[in-house]
Amino acid sequence: xxxxxxxxxxxxxxxxxxxxxxxxxxxxxxxxxxxxxxxxxxxxxxxxxxxxxxxxxxxxxxxxxxxxxxxxxxxxxxxxxxxxxxxxxxxxxxxxxxxxxxxxxxxxxxxxxxxxxxxxxxxxxxxxxxxxxxxxxxxxxxxxxxxxxxxxxxxxxxxxxxxxxxxxxxxxxxxxxxxxxxxxxxxxxxx
Amino acid sequence: xxxxxxxxxxxxxxxxxxxxxxxxxxxxxxxxxxxxxxxxxxxxxxxxxxxxxxxxxxxxxxxxxxxxxxxxxxxxxxxxxxxxxxxxxxxxxxxxxxxxxxxxxxxxxxxxxxxxxxxxxxxxxxxxxxxxxxxxxxxxxxxxxxxxxxxxxxxxxxxxxxxxxxxxxxxxxxxxxxxxxxxxxxxxxxxxxxxxxxxxxxxxxxxxxxxxxxxxxxxxxxxxxxxxxxxxxxxxxxxxxxxxxxxxxxxxxxxxxxxxxxxxxxxxxxxxxxxxxxxxxxxxxxxxxxxxxxxxxxxxxxxxxxxxxxxxxxxxxxxxxxxxxxxxxxxxxxxxxxxxxxxxxxxxxxxxxxxxxxxxxxxxxxxxxxxxxxxxxxxxxxxxxxxxxxxxxxxxxxxxxxxxxxxxxxxxxxxxxxxxxxxxxxxxxxxxxxxxxxxxxxxxxxxxxxxxxxxxxxxxxxxxxxxxxxxxxxxxxxxxxxxxxxxxxxxxxxxxxxxxxxxxxxxxxxxxxxxxxxxxxxxxxxxxxxxxxxxxxxxxxxxxxxxxxxxxxxxxxxxxxxxxxxxxxxxxxxxxxxxxxxxxxxxxxxxxxxxxxxxxxxxxxxxxxxxxxxxxxxxxxxxxxxxxxxxxxxxxxxxxxxxxxxxxxxxxxxxxxxxxxxxxxxxxxxxxxxxxxxxxxxxxxxxxxxxxxxxxxxxxxxxxxxxxxxxxxxxxxxxxxxxxxxxxxxxxxxxxxxxxxx
Numbered sequence: 001x002x003x004x005x006x007x008x009x010x011x012x013x014x015x016x017x018x019x020x021x022x023x024x025x026x027x028x029x030x031x032x033x034x035x036x037x038x039x040x041x042x043x044x045x046x047x048x049x050x051x052x053x054x055x056x057x058x059x060x061x062x063x064x065x066x067x068x069x070x071x072x073x074x075x076x077x078x079x080x081x082x083x084x085x086x087x088x089x090x091x092x093x094x095x096x097x098x099x100x101x102x103x104x105x106x107x108x109x110x111x112x113x114x115x116x117x118x119x120x121x122x123x124x125x126x127x128x129x130x131x132x133x134x135x136x137x138x139x140x141x142x143x144x145x146x147x148x149x150x151x152x153x154x155x156x157x158x159x160x161x162x163x164x165x166x167x168x169x170x171x172x173x174x175x176x177x178x179x180x181x182x183x184x185x186x187x188x189x190x191x
Numbered sequence: 192x193x194x195x196x197x198x199x200x201x202x203x204x205x206x207x208x209x210x211x212x213x214x215x216x217x218x219x220x221x222x223x224x225x226x227x228x229x230x231x232x233x234x235x236x237x238x239x240x241x242x243x244x245x246x247x248x249x250x251x252x253x254x255x256x257x258x259x260x261x262x263x264x265x266x267x268x269x270x271x272x273x274x275x276x277x278x279x280x281x282x283x284x285x286x287x288x289x290x291x292x293x294x295x296x297x298x299x300x301x302x303x304x305x306x307x308x309x310x311x312x313x314x315x316x317x318x319x320x321x322x323x324x325x326x327x328x329x330x331x332x333x334x335x336x337x338x339x340x341x342x343x344x345x346x347x348x349x350x351x352x353x354x355x356x357x358x359x360x361x362x363x364x365x366x367x368x369x370x371x372x373x374x375x376x377x378x379x380x381x382x383x384x385x386x387x388x389x390x391x392x393x394x395x396x397x398x399x400x401x402x403x404x405x406x407x408x409x410x411x412x413x414x415x416x417x418x419x420x421x422x423x424x425x426x427x428x429x430x431x432x433x434x435x436x437x438x439x440x441x442x443x444x445x446x447x448x449x450x451x452x453x454x455x456x457x458x459x460x461x462x463x464x465x466x467x468x469x470x471x472x473x474x475x476x477x478x479x480x481x482x483x484x485x486x487x488x489x490x491x492x493x494x495x496x497x498x499x500x501x502x503x504x505x506x507x508x509x510x511x512x513x514x515x516x517x518x519x520x521x522x523x524x525x526x527x528x529x530x531x532x533x534x535x536x537x538x539x540x541x542x543x544x545x546x547x548x549x550x551x552x553x554x555x556x557x558x559x560x561x562x563x564x565x566x567x568x569x570x571x572x573x574x575x576x577x578x579x580x581x582x583x584x585x586x587x588x589x590x591x592x593x594x595x596x597x598x599x600x601x602x603x604x605x606x607x608x609x610x611x612x613x614x615x616x617x618x619x620x621x622x623x624x625x626x627x628x629x630x631x632x633x634x635x636x637x638x639x640x641x642x643x644x645x646x647x648x649x650x651x652x653x654x655x656x657x658x659x660x661x662x663x664x665x666x667x668x669x670x671x672x673x674x675x676x677x678x679x680x681x682x683x684x685x686x687x688x689x690x691x692x693x694x695x696x697x698x699x700x701x702x703x704x705x706x707x708x709x710x711x712x713x714x715x716x717x718x719x720x721x722x723x724x725x726x727x728x729x730x731x732x733x734x735x736x737x738x739x740x741x742x743x744x745x746x747x748x749x750x751x752x753x754x755x756x757x758x759x760x761x762x763x764x765x766x767x768x769x770x771x772x773x774x775x776x777x778x779x780x781x782x783x784x785x786x787x788x789x790x791x792x793x794x795x796x797x798x799x800x801x802x803x804x805x806x807x808x809x810x811x812x813x814x815x816x817x818x819x820x821x822x823x824x825x826x827x828x829x830x831x832x833x834x835x836x837x838x839x840x841x842x843x844x845x846x847x848x849x850x851x852x853x854x855x856x857x858x859x860x861x862x863x864x865x866x867x868x869x870x871x872x873x874x875x876x877x878x879x880x881x882x883x884x885x886x887x888x889x890x891x892x893x894x895x896x897x898x899x900x901x902x903x904x905x906x907x908x909x910x911x912x913x914x915x916x917x918x919x920x921x922x923x924x925x926x927x928x929x930x931x932x933x
Contacts, residue, residue, distance in 0.1 A: 042535070058535045058542075079535035083655065085648035092527040119649070135442055154830050155853075 015040065017105055017144035022134060023167060027175030029110035029150045031055045037146065038107055039064035042078040046104040046175050048097065049081040053110025056081055056150075087114040087128045091135075098135045101142040108136075108147045112163060116156040129162055133169040140171075194221060195323050195338070197349040198316055198496065199403055200464055201307055207252075207279035209306065211332065212433065212464045213322070214349040214403060220433065222464065223324070225332040227280055228254060229309060231287065232261060232272040234519060235297035239819065240273050243294050247275060252282025261300070262520050264595060264652060265528040271302065272521070274369035280306050300521035308509050311492040311636060312516035317341055318349060318488040326591050341490045342602045344609050344727055348485070354402030356393070360414040363872040370414075387425035390418065394429055403465055404495070406481070410469035415439060415460040433464025444852065455854030459500060466495040473499040482626045490603060490634070500741050501740050503636040507599070507644050510637075511652045514599045520579075528578070530655050533685035541659045545688030546666040548673070549691045550730035552740035555684055557699035558692050558747070560722040560755075562668045563668065564921060565635070566689035567642035568604050569717045570664035572597045576645070578654035585667045586716060595652050598613060600641055607634040610717075645647070672711045679707045684729060687743050692728065699750075700725060723749040724785065726785055729901035731758070737905065746898070748782035760894040767890070773804045774894040781898065794902055801895045805913060808887055811879040815860060819888060822857045836861070840870040847873055861886040888913050 024030050039061050041047040049056055058076065065075045080102075084090040090111070097106065115125040136145050147170065152160045167173055196213035202574075204210040208226045216219055233243060247253055254276040260269040267842070277283040280521040288304045311317050315337045320888035324335040339346055354374050363520065370389060371384045379396075381389040397405075407414050421440065422429035431439055442459040443738040456474075460467055468484065470476050475483065476499070488498035491506030492513060498506065512522050533541070563569065570576070574583035577594020593601065610631045617624050644650045646658030672691055673683050681693040698704065704721055711719045728747030733739040744758030756762060756778060777797040784790040807813055822837030828851060831838045840859035841851045850874065851857070861883040869877055889910065896909035 016831070048532075056538065058538045061535055061930075062539065073536055076535035080532045081535060081538055082530045082532050084529055085655075086526070088525045088647075089529050096529060124295065155827055166519040177835050188746075 017146065019140055019144050020171040021140045021169065022144065022146045022147045023170040023173045024146070024152060024176075025163075025167075026148075027150060029053055029055060029113070029148045031057070031109065031148070031178065032060075034107065034146075034148045035060050036064060038079060041105050041107075042075050043068055046078050046080065046102070047058065048102045048106045049079060050090075050093050050097065050106065050108045051081060051083040051110075052093075052108055053113030054083065054085070055109040056083065071122070072184065080185050083113065087117065087120055087125055091128045094132050094135045094139075095171065096134055098139055101139050103143055105144045105146060106136075106139055108145070110149060111147045111153075112149045112166060115162050116152070116159050118156070122159060122161075125159065125162060126165065129165055133166065144162055192326055192328070193323065194223075194322070194326060196221065197319050197321050199319070199349075200466065201310060201318075202463060203279075203281050203306060207281050209280070209310070209432065210463075213324075214351070218350065220401060220403070220464075221330075222434070223326055223330045223332045225284040225335075227277050227306075227310070228276065229280060229283055230276045231283060232259070232274050232300040232301045233290075233294075233297050233483065234263075234270050234272045234300070235294075236655075239294060243290060243297065244273065246293065247286065247290065250279045252286060254278050263300070263517065263523070264520050265523075265526075265654075270409055270521075280309070298527070299524035301516075302524045304512055304516070304522055305493075305509065307494055308491050308512050309516070312513050315340075316818050317490075317492040318498070319346075319485060320489070321347055321349075338450055339344070341492075342606050344606065344613065344827075346489065346547060349403075351404055352400060352402045353404045353406055353481075354397065354400055355406045356410070356414065357408035362409055364874050372396050374402070376400065385652075387421060389425050390422055390425065390427040393418070394427075395781045397430065398817050401433070404481075405462065405465060407467065407469050407471075409471050410467060411459045412457040412469075413473045414469075415467070416458075420877060424577070429469075431460075432462050437463040455852045455856075456500065459496075461496050468496065468499045474502065478636065479629040479632040479887075481629075483629040486630040486633040487488055487637070490606070490637070492651060503633075503640045504644055504647065504650075506637055507641050508650065510599045510603070511595055514595050515652070518598075520595065524551060526649070526653065527650055534794075541656075541663070543666070544662055546669040546686060547688065547742045548683065548686035550685035550692070550740045550745065552730050552732040552737075552901075554727060554729045554790075555692075555694060555725075555729050556682060558694045558725045559698070559704045559727045560689050560725065560728075561672075561711070561719050562722045563606055563672075563702070564608065564718040564720055565638045566665055566668065567661050568600050568638045568716065570661050570668065571645075572601050572604060573716055574660065574664050576657050576664070578645075578652050578657050582660045583664070586664050596641070596645065600638070603634060603637055607631055607638065610634065622766065639894050668715045668717055669687075670798060671715050671912075675711045675714050676707055679710065681707060685742070690722070723751065723753070723755075725755075726750055726782075727790070728755075728785075731897060731900055734906060745779050748784075752782065754782050760899050761889075766894070767818045767820055767823045767887075769804075769813050770887075770894050772817075772899060773801065773891060775872070776800055777895060777898045784915065794822060794899070797898065801891075805888065805891065805915075808884060808891065811882075815877055815879065815882070816871075817860045818860055818882065820860070824851060824853060824855060824857055826853050836868050839866060840868045843868075843873060845872040849873075885914070 024034065035057060038047055043065060057115060061079070062072060062076060065072055069075050082093050084093045115129055139145055149163065149166060152163050194213065194215065196215040198211060200212040202210055204224060206224065211223045211225060213221050233240065242712065244256055248256060255806060257274045259272055259274045261272050261892065263270045277286065291299065293857050297838065314335050315564065316322055316335060316702055321338040323338055325333045327333060352374070357371050359369045360367060367383060369380050372379045372393065372778055374382060381392050418429055440461040442461060444458045445456050446630050450841055457472060473484065484499045485504055488495045491498060491509045493501065493506055493509055515522050570586065574586050575588035575590065575593055575597050576606055579595040580594040581589035583589055614624055614627045614631065642661050645653050645661060647653050654807055666708065669686055673686060676683055676691060681695045682694055683691055685692040701721060701724060708719055708721060708870050725747040728745055730740055731744045746756040746759060748754055759774060760766045761774040777800055780800055781790065781793045781799040784793040822840065824837055824841045828838060828841055828845060836858045836859060841857045841867065845851050859868045860871060860877060861867060862869050862881045863883045867883065869875065892910040892913040893906060896904060896906040899909065
């Protein structure tokens with residue numbers, strides 16, 4: 001049963017994270033906030049990052065941790081990171097991680113990005129995603145698994161089923177509220 | 192029977208083998224067939240392989256099943272695989288399609304290699320290879336061997352029959368009234384008459400001339416669809432193929448992402464027994480024309496029709512597959528190799544691009560530009576950088592035996608270097624020079640993409656760590672070069688990935704730089720060339736902050752008088768032709784100056800030219816087609832939130848029933864009032880008075896001010912003057928004192 005969760009101001013989810021699957025959905029796969037989460041985790045412990053959408057801006061992480069530590073190199077060394085550029089690689093990367101499950105948090109950035117690739121047939125994307133989600137379920141028994149993704153873009157709307165598949169598989173889901181119109185648009189004309 | 196000739200075309204036939212067309216040494220065009228049994232491989236858990244074995248045993252087309260050990264490029268040790276021997280390529284395609292759907296979790300190898308690539312790997316035969324073959328009385332090839340190689344410097348090529356067919360105007364812009372047919376024997380304009388006689392004339396001309404290559408303009412997007420539809424409607428047969436048993440083969444339109452750009456490729460018309468090359472859909476035609484296309488086909492083994500249309504990345508991929516097949520290394524169907532885990536700090540250290548050393552903005556006299564020859568390919572070869580080889584220590588290879596990637600690149604790199612040497616042996620106006628340059632350009636593009644391909648997601652032999660090792664090697668090379676130059680007393684003004692701009696008091700001739708170049712060669716182990724010595728070169732500042740220099744945005748004049756421009760409006764594809772021409776001419780006028788003192792007068796001339804151009808615009812003397820902006824849409828139109836000028840023009844086209852696809856070029860003109868743009872390809876007449884002149888003045892001022900910025904004239908001032916003619920331009924007084932005194 002999926003829980004509703006109140007986001008922490010800095011890291012979306014309340015810390016410390018329990019061993020569950022968390023999903024955060026928002027524009028740009030909430031990259032800034034996920035990098036904040038990685039920084040917060042890395043300040044205290046090892047964190048494994050599986051980057052599925054070329055989102056792991058480690059310069060940003062280095063800037064985020066700098067005010068909180070006198071030894072940024074050690075903190076950056078707390079981050080174990082691997083990148084995948086196709087959905088086949090995403091599955092292979094999760095399989096490799098599952099061979100020796102980490103006891104510390106696992107973060108997947110922009111998980112669905114490569115599954116939207118139109119060169120891969122939808123049924124293959126679904127099969128690979130299913131397999132990946134099964135493995136993530138196993139991994140979540142050992143440590144929290146935090147996944148970020150973005151809404152399915154209009155150009156790939158026929159792949160909306162993938163997001164539904166992902167949402168159905170997690171314990172906790174947080175969705176970025178739709179942005180309000182800008183104040184200029186709300187302001188009534190004076191004359 | 193024996194036959195000698197050049198391979199022109201190769202494709203699968205209905206009898207489950209191959210059909211091959213040759214151009215005979217006796218000028219005869221001959222068609223042969225050949226059986227082509229082949230194998231593919233599967234790896235995975237034993238129980239799944241056993242299930243697969245049961246599933247395919249005895250299936251139509253399966254010749255045999257066996258267990259083998261083969262080398263996977265990403266595995267340290269050979270892997271156990273099941274080898275499936277098939278009777279023909281067509282049956283292999285069918286079987287693979289079935290079992291992949293049924294056993295998706297197995298790992299497949301050699302399963303989707305194109306037939307031309309397989310043929311090359313087995314027989315050493317490639318497009319336009321001169322071959323000797325033995326065939327039986329049914330024209331079935333029994334044996335074949337090539338008489339030349341892909342790496343021949345001056346290959347013996349067949350006397351190709353080229354048939355040009357093109358409409359009398361751009362069919363997107365106007366009504367086509369006639370077609371031009373042209374060969375080396377005749378040229379004829381054929382009117383598009385309602386009765387369809389032009390179809391008969393084209394048919395007769397094709398039959399009589401029997402061309403090897405049909406070169407068209409808009410052949411894929413308009414001409415061949417039009418001719419085919421007319422032929423059907425008027426019931427007049429049109430035989431475009433040499434193989435009369437086949438209809439034209441249509442390849443679906445596609446949009447893809449390549450090197451930061453969304454590219455749209457329309458539907459393609461492919462022929463059998465001859466080749467169709469559409470100049471308008473050949474993405475590199477302007478760079479390397481037909482000679483380069485044929486060179487590309489020869490070295491990559493891609494069919495000529497494909498070599499003309501696809502990006503060089505596909506060529507490199509085909510070449511790597513050949514290398515792998517020749518080395519008996521498995522060709523993965525889907526790459527599943529992932530990046531090894533790194534720490535955050537390791538990622539920061541490794542994930543960097545090329546070295547850039549910001550230029551010293553402003554005008555510099557007597558500067559030499561030195562470039563490394565194909566630096567990244569050279570680093571790959573020198574460092575033996577390949578996915579299966581341990582990474583090098585900077586430039587020192589971890590092992591001597593070359594991996595798949597450097598083994599593929601080495602002959603290509605060497606061939607290009609040799610062709611460049613050959614070019615220098617001829618006088619510039621020699622007829623061989625143009626052809627050699629086109630061939631060298633084709634090879635250059637293959638070399639350029641090979642580095643990017645190492646990091647490309649779908650590259651079979653890509654590996655992100657190898658990609659990073661190349662840029663690391665490149666940075667090391669450039670740093671070593673800088674140290675050498677500085678130790679020789681040179682000032683380094685700018686460095687950009689594989690090039691350095693250096694100067695030293697008293698050095699203004701080529702021979703003054705010979706020593707430093709030799710020393711850089713020695714200390715880096717890579718070849719560096721003198722691109723030229725500039726009389727002067729201007730590095731431009733940022734448009735938003737004049738204190739910040741911008742890398743690779745400069746123009747200058749070599750001692751030969753040749754002008755070099757980078758990063759300016761004149762180099763951009765979306766700049767209107769007229770604005771690009773004005774900017775180029777302003778630079779050319781400045782380029783007349785041989786010394787600082789002469790520059791002062793040349794600035795005046797350049798400015799006068801600008802003024803005259805501005806007046807022409809205001810007096811409606813600029814032809815409208817030269818004001819067309821060549822924009823682009825990268826996404827489906829409904830995905831756009833902000834409406835850019837290109838999007839607004841594209842929406843007009845869509846409203847007029849013209850389909851717009853992501854990656855398509857959208858041509859438009861700025862007009863006054865609403866709508867503020869007019870899509871050029873709507874073909875609507877546009878009145879010169881409708882043109883939004885202030886907008887074009889703004890664009891022209893931007894282009895003009897870029898040229899005069901090094902002389903202290905800011906864009907804002909220049910624009911204000913262009914709009915109002917009422918301010919006094921303040922030149923950089925210090926610079927001008929300096930110019931007058933020299």
